[in-house]
Amino acid sequence: MTARALINVPPKARRGEIVEIKTLIAHPMETGYRVGLGGELIPRDIITTFTCTYNGEEIFRADFARAIAANPFLSFFTTATATGTIAFQWSGDNGFSATEQAPITVE
Amino acid sequence: MTDQRANDSGTSRRDFLTATVTLAGGMALASVARPARATPDTMQAAIREVVGEAAIRKGKVKIDVPPLVENGNTVPITISVDSPMTAADHVKSIHLFNEKNPQPNVIGVHLGPRAGKAQFSTRIKLAAAQTIIAVAQLSDGSFWSDDADVIVTIAACVEDLQ
């Protein structure tokens, strides 16, 4: 099952307007430092990279370390240039991969 | 209970209390291993890895984090950099470092002139009260930074492992 994500992209914007994009994805972000019930070390399992593209062009990228809290939240800004699609990609340990998309109409 | 001040080895009462509290804290936080902590030195090394030999100037960058966080597991933080974000003058990247988590890196973000605003928000984990540093690289190759001291409280009643 793909990880749940919540995306907030304004559906409409004026050309040249700076808009805020908010992203939230379900992921345990296991640091690798916690100890389980049997005394064993729970292995690291984190998202390592997040990329955002706007009509195919990268507008934002983040490299996560273990210190990012579980269910990572990330908000950032971009300039509304043209109508189209803003796409999001998360990847990480154990082959984790998730993608989301949101449309934006620019007048 | 013996008065630790009278201890021949010179252990002060403060040291005893600190050790006991640390032990109690360690037992209470039974689910957290005790790895080697980052130190201000490893944080500096991590910063140098990003910045190289260049000078880092204080300014332009602003860390917005509560001075006393309600829980170290999820600390909301906003980093902004004062920049026109034009093709000629913009922020290329912002990196966040900490000094007392097991690892010094927290996050590195890569921007460009399309961002419009050099600002991002996220939620981070902080293991203890510490200083965090944000370093921004501008398009002209210069580096700027800001630091913030954060006090971290733990939950008053720590849960048993489920």
Place this chain on the structure above:
Amino acid sequence: MTPVRGALLFLIGALLVAALRASAAEIPPEQRRSDYELMGPQTRAMQDDDTANPGMLGVLDGEALWNRRDGAANKSCADCHGDARAGMKGVAARYPAFSPVLGRPIDLEARINTCRTEQQRAAPLKFESKELLGLTAYLALQSRGMPIDVGKDERLTPFIAAGRDLFNQRQGQINLSCAQCHDDNWGQKLAGAPVPQGHPNGYPVYRLEWQSLGSLQRRLRNCVSGMRAEPYAYGAPENVDLELYLMWRAKGLKMEAPAVRP
């Protein structure tokens, strides 16, 4: 706070704790307030924004489960109850409710499992599982903004009294009762954090300490083990009686689930 004032407060606190009381004074109705008000602005902002509240990820899980056919009967919740937004409006604000079948109160989690086993003929969902938390979060969301309305049924009276007794009884190694902190000393600081009144109007809650959603029973077990007493098992009648009393004690407060708490 000056050292003198701090010492004075400590003394008062110590006296309060030391006083032997059969039943602590309840918080007067006009002073009751949601634990939301004791949180800092950043944590409140996390709760207020549905696209930034991690509890809402659980709500999405719950919505999917609501619509998923399951069990030997191959039915979904929606097949009987329709759209949750209409059919489940106000329901979570009325739980725990009296179950004539059990002859005692039943909480929302147990009620969901009753439907699972009897109507869907599916296995019950485990406590604190992603599925059960998602469903309770989704249902509790449908009561958001509505006042808690629990305990009107007269058959619940003896169980509310039992819950109140549990709340007031001293227990564990430090011989502390819930009331001593949450009725007598709410608003004071404990290890740097303010003591809340302890109302359950935000459950299931995304607790920053857990980095996940969790139920009221999980929180109660957490509190009790923190008090160095033996926590009751998930689903134990003591836990349900306590949940019932807490909801009754919070009646009129607006539901906030899924809330964010430190």
